[in-house]
Amino acid sequence: MAPRRLEGGLVVLLLLLSTTEILHAARHYASDPTHATAIIIGAGMSGISAGKHLHDKGVKDIIILEARHEIGGRMMTHTFGDVVIEKGANWIEGTDGPQVNPILPFAREIGLITDYSPFENTSQNIYDASGFVNPTLALSQSEMVEQLYESTETLSEDLTKGEEMDVSVLVAQRFYGSTPVEMVLDLYHNDYEYAEPPRVTSLKSTQPLPTITNFGEAFQFVHDPRGFKSIVHHLAKSYLAFNNETITDPRLKFNKVVRKVEYTKKGVKVTTENDFVPDLPFWKLKAIYAFDMAVYTKIFLKFPYTFWNIGPGTKFWLYADERRGYYPIWQNLDSEFPGKNILMVTVTDEESRRIEQQEDSETLQEIMAVLRNMFGSKVPEAESIYVPRWLADPFFKGTFSNWPIGVESNIFMQLQAPVQTIYFTGEHTSEEYNGYVHGPYLQGIESANSLLNCKVRGKCGKSEKVYKGLSKECVERLEEERDRQKTLWAKKLAKLQQKLDNATGIH
Numbered sequence: 001m002a003p004r005r006l007e008g009g010l011v012v013l014l015l016l017l018s019t020t021e022i023l024h025a026a027r028h029y030a031s032d033p034t035h036a037t038a039i040i041i042g043a044g045m046s047g048i049s050a051g052k053h054l055h056d057k058g059v060k061d062i063i064i065l066e067a068r069h070e071i072g073g074r075m076m077t078h079t080f081g082d083v084v085i086e087k088g089a090n091w092i093e094g095t096d097g098p099q100v101n102p103i104l105p106f107a108r109e110i111g112l113i114t115d116y117s118p119f120e121n122t123s124q125n126i127y128d129a130s131g132f133v134n135p136t137l138a139l140s141q142s143e144m145v146e147q148l149y150e151s152t153e154t155l156s157e158d159l160t161k162g163e164e165m166d167v168s169v170l171v172a173q174r175f176y177g178s179t180p181v182e183m184v185l186d187l188y189h190n191d192y193e194y195a196e197p198p199r200v201t202s203l204k205s206t207q208p209l210p211t212i213t214n215f216g217e218a219f220q221f222v223h224d225p226r227g228f229k230s231i232v233h234h235l236a237k238s239y240l241a242f243n244n245e246t247i248t249d250p251r252l253k254f255n256k257v258v259r260k261v262e263y264t265k266k267g268v269k270v271t272t273e274n275d276f277v278p279d280l281p282f283w284k285l286k287a288i289y290a291f292d293m294a295v296y297t298k299i300f301l302k303f304p305y306t307f308w309n310i311g312p313g314t315k316f317w318l319y320a321d322e323r324r325g326y327y328p329i330w331q332n333l334d335s336e337f338p339g340k341n342i343l344m345v346t347v348t349d350e351e352s353r354r355i356e357q358q359e360d361s362e363t364l365q366e367i368m369a370v371l372r373n374m375f376g377s378k379v380p381e382a383e384s385i386y387v388p389r390w391l392a393d394p395f396f397k398g399t400f401s402n403w404p405i406g407v408e409s410n411i412f413m414q415l416q417a418p419v420q421t422i423y424f425t426g427e428h429t430s431e432e433y434n435g436y437v438h439g440p441y442l443q444g445i446e447s448a449n450s451l452l453n454c455k456v457r458g459k460c461g462k463s464e465k466v467y468k469g470l471s472k473e474c475v476e477r478l479e480e481e482r483d484r485q486k487t488l489w490a491k492k493l494a495k496l497q498q499k500l501d502n503a504t505g506i507h
Contacts, residue, residue: 036063038063039270041270043064043232074399083340091221098214109234113223121313123138123185126138126318141181192346192348197325202406205403262277284414284415287415288415294349294398298388306332327351345367355387356387367385412429423447423450425443426443427443
């Protein structure tokens with residue numbers, strides 16, 4: 001069968017034609033299933049959010065192309081035995097802050113089942129190869145790491161106010177744990193949040209964390225049999241046709257893998273079944289490649305009975321290994337799935353990549369050795385294991401984006417900026433909330449607004465012109481100068497650190 005072409009004017013992609021066609025489409029939408037005013041590629045949170053906003057503003061002639069068989073993107077479930085677990089996004093993060101997390105009202109509307117995650121005692125629940133670590137030792141080291149973490153937030157604010165060059169979180173905290181306990185505490189404060197270590201994570205762009213500042217520190221763990229994706233379904237139902245729980249709207253097309261996007265100033269042609277014609281401009285590709293796609297893996301295990309500690313203050317615990325990141329963060333799911341005896345262990349970054357490439361039987365063998373280090377030789381064999389493989393998934397290639405060192409806000413503007421009739425959205429384009437569910441929701445609205453402002457109201461943003469007109473050689477010279485400045489700044493920081501170390505007697 002020949003590939004099918006759809007023509008239209010996108011959210012990412014969001015392509016749009018003309019103001020006249022928008023006004024016409026408001027009256028006659030979905031009359032031609034292969035021609036639309038806006039084509040949305042991807043039915044994840046951001047795509048569905050953008051589609052709803054366009055629909056609510058009168059642009060109803062849309063087509064949503066989804067490569068998979070369902071909506072929700074990385075809000076994906078897996079049936080593990082007789083319970084439904086979240087393969088991807090799992091928390092509503094920030095539910096007690098000065099601002100209302102935009103996901104929270106939707107969760108309340110549909111009665112989403114969640115539990116509060118009590119992280120408060122995690123850093124005192126530490127195990128190593130010999131068993132439970134003395135709480136006094138754990139507390140003293142935890143307090144030291146907490147103070148370092150707070151000081152990095154202050155430094156980040158100072159760098160931003162002074163328009164200074166960015167540094168990594170590692171450079172800012174002047175700390176790299178040398179003991180297993182120090183390493184796992186460092187990982188808990190950093191990698192567990194960003195899915196990558198402090199040495200590659202931008203200080204200025206991640207701390208203080210806007211999600212915590214705006215929405216609060218309380219996190220709600222989703223364990224609803226309908227899945228976290230039911231939030232996306234709830235949004236979709238407000239403008240797409242459903243029959244019971246099945247989407248019947250012809251504007252949403254499943255199992256449509258995009259092969260080619262051809263664009264001009266007047267419109268686009270999308271061929272399903274991933275090239276851009278012409279190629280995306282250099283400034284856009286540079287911005288896309290500047291950001292990391294991190295890997296965050298939750299491994300689920302089911303046992304014949306409970307052998308771990310239960311009760312208040314025991315929900316989360318840490319495993320301090322000689323190798324940083326080796327099965328470090330544990331969570332029992334006793335309250336979420338009573339009587340099911342399920343544990344979840346989280347790994348990130350290089351460990352995620354390593355584990356994805358080995359057999360589950362080998363992973364299970366490694367995990368059982370860790371559990372017996374923590375709880376003794378009588379730990380029973382797990383009955384089953386589930387290891388998500390996000391890196392290997394051709395539609396995702398990871399779990400969420402992380403802001404690396406040296407990428408300033410102007411690069412982020414380029415990431416968000418449209419290219420002619422192509423508009424970009426997704427969690428990776430959210431400057432404040434990348435990596436969180438509320439990020440793609442808000443960015444879907446923002447991208448749809450940008451499109452409407454430009455194509456309907458004639459108020460186009462200037463961000464598209466940031467590197468427009470500059471030759472590749474010119475941009476490369478600018479990059480070389482930036483790298484030179486980064487090196488100079490790093491040397492200055494090293495000298496300052498040496499002075500501080502000498503003053504405090506640290507060697």
